[in-house]
Amino acid sequence: MIGFLLITFRLPQASTMASMVDNLFDFILWTSVISFVGIVFGKLLFLVRFRRKKVPESKTAYITGHTAMEMSVAGILLVWVMVIFYFGWVDYKKLRVAPANSLEINVIAKQWLWEFQYSDGRRLTNELVVPKGRPVKLIMTSQDVLHSFFVPNFRVKQDIIPNTYTSLWFEATQLGEHPIYCAEYCGAAHSGMLAKVKVLEPDDFEAWQVEGSLGPMAALDATANAKVSPAEMGKTLFSTKGCNACHSVDGKTGVGPTFMGVFGHQVELQDGKKVAVDENYVRESVMDPQAKVVKGFQPIMPTFKGQITDEEMSALIAYIKTLKEAVQ
Amino acid sequence: MSSHATTYVSFLEAEKGFKSWLTTLDHKRIGLMYMATSMIFFMIGGIFATLVRLELMFPGQTIMSAGTYNKFFTYHGAIMIFMFIIPIIPAALGNFFLPIMIGAKDVAFPRLNLASYYIFIAGASFAVLALMLKGADTGWTFYTPYSIRSGTSVVLVALGVFIMGFSGILTGLNFMTTVHKLRAPGMTFHRMPLFVWAIYATAIIQVLATPVIGITTLLLIMERVLGIGFFDPALGGDPVLFQHFFWFYSHPAVYIMILPAMGIISEVIPVFSRKHIFGYHAIAYSSLAIAFISFVVWGHHMFVSSQSDLANMLFSFLTMFVAVPTAIKVFNWTATMYKGSISLKTPMLYALSFLFMFTIGGLTGLFLAALSVDVHLHDTYFVVAHFHYVMMGGTVMGLLAGLHYWWPKMFGKMYPEIAGKISWALIFIGFNLTFLTQFFVGYLGMPRRYYDYPVQYTSWNIASTIGSWFLFAGFLLMLIYFVKSLFFGKRVAEAANPWGGKTLEWQIPSPPPMHNFAETPHVTGRPYEYGVAKL
Numbered sequence: 001m002i003g004f005l006l007i008t009f010r011l012p013q014a015s016t017m018a019s020m021v022d023n024l025f026d027f028i029l030w031t032s033v034i035s036f037v038g039i040v041f042g043k044l045l046f047l048v049r050f051r052r053k054k055v056p057e058s059k060t061a062y063i064t065g066h067t068a069m070e071m072s073v074a075g076i077l078l079v080w081v082m083v084i085f086y087f088g089w090v091d092y093k094k095l096r097v098a099p100a101n102s103l104e105i106n107v108i109a110k111q112w113l114w115e116f117q118y119s120d121g122r123r124l125t126n127e128l129v130v131p132k133g134r135p136v137k138l139i140m141t142s143q144d145v146l147h148s149f150f151v152p153n154f155r156v157k158q159d160i161i162p163n164t165y166t167s168l169w170f171e172a173t174q175l176g177e178h179p180i181y182c183a184e185y186c187g188a189a190h191s192g193m194l195a196k197v198k199v200l201e202p203d204d205f206e207a208w209q210v211e212g213s214l215g216p217m218a219a220l221d222a223t224a225n226a227k228v229s230p231a232e233m234g235k236t237l238f239s240t241k242g243c244n245a246c247h248s249v250d251g252k253t254g255v256g257p258t259f260m261g262v263f264g265h266q267v268e269l270q271d272g273k274k275v276a277v278d279e280n281y282v283r284e285s286v287m288d289p290q291a292k293v294v295k296g297f298q299p300i301m302p303t304f305k306g307q308i309t310d311e312e313m314s315a316l317i318a319y320i321k322t323l324k325e326a327v328q
Numbered sequence: 329m330s331s332h333a334t335t336y337v338s339f340l341e342a343e344k345g346f347k348s349w350l351t352t353l354d355h356k357r358i359g360l361m362y363m364a365t366s367m368i369f370f371m372i373g374g375i376f377a378t379l380v381r382l383e384l385m386f387p388g389q390t391i392m393s394a395g396t397y398n399k400f401f402t403y404h405g406a407i408m409i410f411m412f413i414i415p416i417i418p419a420a421l422g423n424f425f426l427p428i429m430i431g432a433k434d435v436a437f438p439r440l441n442l443a444s445y446y447i448f449i450a451g452a453s454f455a456v457l458a459l460m461l462k463g464a465d466t467g468w469t470f471y472t473p474y475s476i477r478s479g480t481s482v483v484l485v486a487l488g489v490f491i492m493g494f495s496g497i498l499t500g501l502n503f504m505t506t507v508h509k510l511r512a513p514g515m516t517f518h519r520m521p522l523f524v525w526a527i528y529a530t531a532i533i534q535v536l537a538t539p540v541i542g543i544t545t546l547l548l549i550m551e552r553v554l555g556i557g558f559f560d561p562a563l564g565g566d567p568v569l570f571q572h573f574f575w576f577y578s579h580p581a582v583y584i585m586i587l588p589a590m591g592i593i594s595e596v597i598p599v600f601s602r603k604h605i606f607g608y609h610a611i612a613y614s615s616l617a618i619a620f621i622s623f624v625v626w627g628h629h630m631f632v633s634s635q636s637d638l639a640n641m642l643f644s645f646l647t648m649f650v651a652v653p654t655a656i657k658v659f660n661w662t663a664t665m666y667k668g669s670i671s672l673k674t675p676m677l678y679a680l681s682f683l684f685m686f687t688i689g690g691l692t693g694l695f696l697a698a699l700s701v702d703v704h705l706h707d708t709y710f711v712v713a714h715f716h717y718v719m720m721g722g723t724v725m726g727l728l729a730g731l732h733y734w735w736p737k738m739f740g741k742m743y744p745e746i747a748g749k750i751s752w753a754l755i756f757i758g759f760n761l762t763f764l765t766q767f768f769v770g771y772l773g774m775p776r777r778y779y780d781y782p783v784q785y786t787s788w789n790i791a792s793t794i795g796s797w798f799l800f801a802g803f804l805l806m807l808i809y810f811v812k813s814l815f816f817g818k819r820v821a822e823a824a825n826p827w828g829g830k831t832l833e834w835q836i837p838s839p840p841p842m843h844n845f846a847e848t849p850h851v852t853g854r855p856y857e858y859g860v861a862k863l
């Protein structure tokens with residue numbers, strides 16, 4: 001029962017700051033709940049005790065106020081809110097000042113994906129890999145509109161602004177994956193702008209760092225010998241490159257068309273022409289999305305030119321081919 | 329003042345025909361025109377809200393595409409804020425009752441009053457036109473640079489907001505002048521009903537703050553049309569500057585929305601408790617205090633915007649002071665019921681709901697004012713729930729209290745009490761189901777303005793959507809019984825003063841005659857003299 005309540009009402013505390021933020025949250029929560037219950041209880045008491053059936057209209061008391069009572073309410077309240085303010089500020093400073101030995105990672109947000117750049121040059125899309133127990137500082141900017149980097153399990157959030165750098169830091173304490181949301185409305189696929197923080201043991205993180213050099217390809221390169229099929233690789237790329245923010249594979253229309261049952265069929269374009277979906281069409285759609293815009297959709301797909309290698313492109317195509325009819 | 333319902337002609341019957349309404353200079357008629365207009369916008373905004381909730385019932389696409397969803401939540405927000413909640417109490421009920429409550433025959437500038445209405449209509453028309461062209465998908469906050477680049481009709485909406493702003497400024501000026509110049513003999517400031525104080529404080533904010541949103545929307549329009557780089561970094565502008573401008577207006581605007589509702593609560597609770605209001609001066613001056621504090625706390629909307637840490641500290645500190653006058657009010661309203669004779673008619677039920685829900689709204693504001701906690705809660709559903717508890721749980725409950733309270737006064741007809749209570753129950757349950765759940769889902773991290781959401785948030789969203797159906801049903805019932813009472817309701821003899829009110833509007837017939845008072849009233853005391861003094 002308690003376990004169920006915890007899952008329903010509490011978030012994992014996965015960073016060093018989480019319990020600190022929760023403590024102040026709980027302090028405000030319980031002091032509020034107590035005073036609220038007190039006020040409501042008082043009101044209900046009045047409603048019962050002084051209802052019209054009980055007290056005739058002409059027999060009410062003549063009371064115009066009580067300055068001392070008002071003053072004490074104001075005084076107690078002022079003390080209470082000042083305590084809240086004080087701890088809010090003290091804790092906030094801790095949230096703001098990153099330790100000097102932090103691991104720095106650059107973040108580029110754009111409609112509607114996240115890019116993480118490590119100092120050794122590797123880049124990840126929609127996946128941030130960090131070691132447990134070491135402070136990580138993110139230096140963030142946007143390529144288009146405002147976004148906001150938000151990891152609920154860490155209790156951190158910071159808006160991201162074009163032409164400006166903002167930063168945020170955290171120290172993860174729980175292994176595993178933690179969702180990253182974009183918390184500042186940024187257009188059509190705002191809610192699809194998802195990523196995750198993957199927290200590794202420091203040793204695993206070291207190993208991961210020396211593994212390879214080319215972002216998500218690192219893991220794939222490593223397993224290349226283990227014969228990953230292009231379609232499987234394409235499936236991974238489909239989410240790491242952020243296609244899934246706008247495209248579904250199960251027939252649902254999102255910001256962009258679904259890929260279920262598309263390959264090998266005809267699609268109608270905005271100008272009424274029909275084209276067959278083949279390898280070249282897919283390639284063109286990814287590299288130069290505005291060249292042929294599908295009817296019924298906005299021309300908002302970003303170009304992936306320069307971000308997707310030929311090998312990756314082939315993998316994606318192979319994956320899209322597998323979606324010909326059945327739900328994946 | 330004892331002119332009985334036999335010989336007088338009410339303002340509703342004084343002149344006939346559509347044209348007599350469109351050209352009227354009577355503050356009561358203008359108030360009713362505002363009311364009808366804003367109520368229509370409330371219905372439209374409410375329908376969008378219901379659709380938005382329906383879409384959010386399940387993750388993924390439920391009934392509409394992401395693009396449509398983004399437009400619908402923008403329409404919901406923009407319509408509710410600019411075309412309903414800002415004008416509805418001051419311009420509708422305030423227009424109708426402020427002059428009567430201070431013993432005046434009309435507002436200071438009746439022609440300006442009518443002009444304000446038409447300016448409002450003009451602004452609203454631009455906004456509606458925009459919706460019919462390409463719509464808008466920026467959210468009601470128009471944050472840059474998204475609003476600069478969005479392919480929708482942002483310019484028209486901004487123009488609409490700009491124009492509607494003038495209507496608010498002129499109405500505010502009119503009311504301030506009226507309060508200063510047209511009080512009846514003996515109606516000193518400290519004898520004014522608290523609703524008048526509240527509208528007066530609101531008018532001050534309207535006059536001082538609204539020009540800022542005017543300038544801001546104008547800059548936005550210039551940037552979009554002429555490409556001058558104020559806010560878009562691509563043009564060398566600063567997007568955070570826009571947020572400062574926007575909230576410099578929109579935070580005080582929150583008090584434009586809530587203060588008038590507080591005024592209504594200050595009227596309803598004494599009358600239905602048969603008690604003098606507790607702490608008249610504290611309530612009156614706390615309205616002014618809130619009005620002034622409201623100008624120095626805008627930065628609390630921007631704690632994670634990249635605003636400096638020092639600014640964050642100051643804004644958090646200052647925001648805490650809003651709690652003091654607000655809490656004094658809540659304390660005083662509660663204390664007013666002590667040793668009273670409480671009647672739970674529909675207006676009182678809404679007033680009590682106001683106390684209940686507004687208190688939750690206020691307390692949850694503390695979470696958001698605390699810096700570290702706000703970092704987590706900012707831009708999540710927690711914020712959505714918080715401002716709906718303040719705006720709907722506060723302002724709309726106050727409005728409904730006032731609407732039921734003054735219905736017999738405005739139209740000389742009674743609303744049906746039983747239907748009123750059923751509708752109240754539906755709204756009360758529906759509201760709390762819809763929005764209490766959002767505090768939880770917000771704390772758990774669900775960001776606002778989300779079209780789709782991770783599955784772990786589903787049960788909270790289902791509950792919230794079901795709540796919205798109760799709300800819908802409650803408001804539908806209310807619409808039906810109000811309209812019915814308007815056209816088929818019987819004139820009730822006791823409608824002149826069914827609740828035993830002591831303020832001036834209850835001392836004249838219902839509906840009021842054309843010029844309110846047959847002879848100028850002479851005021852000799854304060855408006856809440858109930859109860860028997862212990863000797």
Ligand SMILES: [Cu+2]
Pocket residue numbers: 146147148182183184185186187189190191193
């Ligand atoms: Cu976003």
Ligand SMILES: [Cu+2]
Pocket residue numbers: 578579582625626628629
């Ligand atoms: Cu504010």
